[in-house]
Amino acid sequence: MVSWPIRYQSVCRWSFHAGKGGFVPGDVRPEYKDLSAEGFADLVAKKILPRVPNNTRLGVALHYDKEVDEKSAAGLVRVLKDNNLVVSMGTPGGHFYYAFGGIASPDPDERKRANEFGVRAADLVLGPLSEAEDPNCPIAFDIWNGSFGYEIPDGRVVSTMLMHADDGIEGITRYIHTRDPKKKIGIEPKPNEGHSAMIYQTSADVLALRGRLKARGVDVTNFGMINEFGHTEMVGLDVVQDYGAASLEKAIVHVHANSQGGDGIRLGGGGKFDIDFGVAPSSTSIGVAQILRGIGYKGWIEHDMQPRPYDNAQQDADRVVRAICNWEAICRTVDSYRPLRSIPKLAAERRMMEVEDVMRDAVGHAHRVSKALYYASKN
Secondary structure (H helix, E strand, O other): OOOOOOEEEEEEHHHOOOOOOOOOOOOOOHHHOOOOHHHHHHHHHHHHHHHOOOOEEEEEEEEEOOOEOOOOHHHHHHHHHHOOOEEEEEEEOHHHOOOOOHHHOOOHHHHHHHHHHHHHHHHHHHOHHHHHOEOOEOOEEEEEOOOOEEOOOOHHHHHHHHHHHHHHHHHHHHHHHHHOOOOOEEEEOOOOOOOOEEOOOOHHHHHHHHHHHHHOOOOOOOEEEEEEHHHHHHOOOOHHHHHHHHHHOOOEEEEEOOEOOOOOOOOOOOOOOOOOEOOOOOHHHHHHHHHHHHOOOOOOEEEOOOOOOOOOHHHHHHHHHHHHHHHHHHHHHHHHOHHHHHHHHHHHOOOHHHHHHHHHHHHHHHHHHHHHHHHHHOO
């Protein structure tokens, strides 16, 4: 029997909500209304943990302060520890409060408050939440630019906002690394939402930021990219190239594996809003897994995904479990599906139709492995 390595996979608090509202129902999963931090941890322990592959180390990711704060952290940590769960990622949910650019804002008062909010989020990750941390795969600190954006492209305003954002990220990075030099800090790029245009739109923007911080004397050894597959796909860019470039700079600190779809089964892809499908076997997901295996990546794979607007609570849990099984199946395919090893030689000989056949068969193989894992979890 094959012994598979431990895979660190995590689920998000924001995947479990009553419904988004607006153009879709806001009450399709009423049991999730007003779900507390402890209730979320208990839900993961009962509905997700028993169903994941047995080589999965399961974690949870959280926004400060809507999903966890100074008052709720102790109870959350207690439930997590009681159930052998850990925290994988913490992120400032500044987009809930600072809609005019956050740490990039032209408004100096908002900018100050947003930076102070980030420090409080860091204090929670470095303090109370660290009690539920796996020492072999510690908590990552994610700075995502949900509020770092603009609508009117005045060059002076935009370049100044970019400078403010750089300054804020330098400040929080120095603050965190003064207390824990090994803490992984990542920027999560996104092209749009919640503004027409964001300050850090692509993974290339994050790598450029990393270079600017290094030029300022910041130690960027544990600073880098938190790429969500779907954010790259939203603007029609290549996820595999993103990861390839970041791997050369040793800049991959955390992974969000959910996708836009557009995989021949689910509609989506470039030009769509952020659909947040769970990851599935595809040539892209296999390509990313190959890169991560090649660099010996041991960090978290996070399923930053959303239920469909018509899903009840059980279907929501099923989708999360399916995504975890999908990633494990993708990794097992990369680890052991021998025909994949022929691709470099075939490519060197320009035999690309045969490469296509190998990759197509690998996708099918991963899907079959995932189905077996998933349906076993339901029994």
